[in-house]
Amino acid sequence: MSQISFSFKDRHVLVTGGAQGIGFEIAKEFLRANALVTVADYNAEALDAAGKELKSFGTVQTCRLDVTDRSSCQKMAESLTKPLNVLINNAGITRDKSFAKMTEQDFDQVIQTNLTGLFNVTKALFEKFDANQPKRIINMASVVALYGNFGQTNYAAAKAGVVGMTKTWAKEFGRKGFTSNAVAPGFIRTKMTEAMPKEVLDGITAKVPVQRLGETSDIANACLFLASDQASYINGTVISVDGGLVL
Numbered sequence: 001m002s003q004i005s006f007s008f009k010d011r012h013v014l015v016t017g018g019a020q021g022i023g024f025e026i027a028k029e030f031l032r033a034n035a036l037v038t039v040a041d042y043n044a045e046a047l048d049a050a051g052k053e054l055k056s057f058g059t060v061q062t063c064r065l066d067v068t069d070r071s072s073c074q075k076m077a078e079s080l081t082k083p084l085n086v087l088i089n090n091a092g093i094t095r096d097k098s099f100a101k102m103t104e105q106d107f108d109q110v111i112q113t114n115l116t117g118l119f120n121v122t123k124a125l126f127e128k129f130d131a132n133q134p135k136r137i138i139n140m141a142s143v144v145a146l147y148g149n150f151g152q153t154n155y156a157a158a159k160a161g162v163v164g165m166t167k168t169w170a171k172e173f174g175r176k177g178f179t180s181n182a183v184a185p186g187f188i189r190t191k192m193t194e195a196m197p198k199e200v201l202d203g204i205t206a207k208v209p210v211q212r213l214g215e216t217s218d219i220a221n222a223c224l225f226l227a228s229d230q231a232s233y234i235n236g237t238v239i240s241v242d243g244g245l246v247l
């Protein structure tokens with residue numbers, strides 16, 4: 001549970017890819033902070049289960065969304081019942097392979113989800129933000145956007161694109177009352193990292209100065225802060241939440 005106390009009463013937060021992992025934890029922490037939360041995801045079964053579990057934390061809505069499909073993004077935008085205050089572009093996938101083994105499909109799928117997907121969602125929701133309140137966009141990048149990673153040509157390229165898009169939006173949207181920032185998680189314990197071999201994860205843990213993998217709550221805490229009124233002068237940054245891994 002978050003140790004940071006923020007109130008998002010009367011604020012509407014939308015989290016893409018919120019049916020599990022980091023997005024689920026973000027949704028949970030915003031609910032605990034009294035936000036109305038819309039969880040959007042393409043995995044119907046996981047979305048349904050997440051909606052049921054999250055109900056005990058506050059007022060949650062669920063919405064089927066495929067971030068790679070522009071008409072799906074449009075439908076989601078049209079279905080919103082309340083103007084938006086915070087958009088967390090979190091949905092993402094991996095298709096890790098060395099460059100030699102990576103197929104065109106592996107490359108395209110990751111770019112379409114992790115980079116173009118953020119464009120699609122933000123484009124559809126841009127006019128849906130509350131005109132009278134601070135507006136926040138938080139994009140999920142990754143430590144590998146800044147430093148590259150073996151086997152992640154597609155993923156590192158997409159996440160580096162997210163950083164560029166975040167900074168551009170900070171410049172373009174600042175005058176419209178938005179801040180746009182990115183969070184760059186290190187290696188966080190989720191299904192995404194569970195898919196990695198144990199010896200690789202042990203090797204990574206040994207390299208992290210704080211000697212542990214990250215928890216989903218570490219990322220949720222950063223999102224709560226960036227979305228808060230207290231962070232109103234933070235714009236166009238990438239906050240690394242990685243235990244010092246990249247130092």
Ligand SMILES: NC(=O)c1ccc[n+]([C@@H]2O[C@H](COP(=O)([O-])OP(=O)(O)OC[C@H]3O[C@@H](n4cnc5c(N)ncnc54)[C@H](O)[C@@H]3O)[C@@H](O)[C@H]2O)c1
Binds near residue numbers: 092
């Ligand atoms: N776990 C880590 O160590 C780590 C590290 C750095 C960055 N990240 C980033 O954090 C974000 C969340 O990662 P996670 O570890 O929770 O992953 P996860 O696989 O546990 O969850 C990702 C969620 O996104 C959803 N999703 C995928 N494609 C989608 C699409 N086309 N439309 C809608 N929803 C879609 C999935 O259904 C799932 O619920 C991702 O952007 C990921 O790249 C994760």
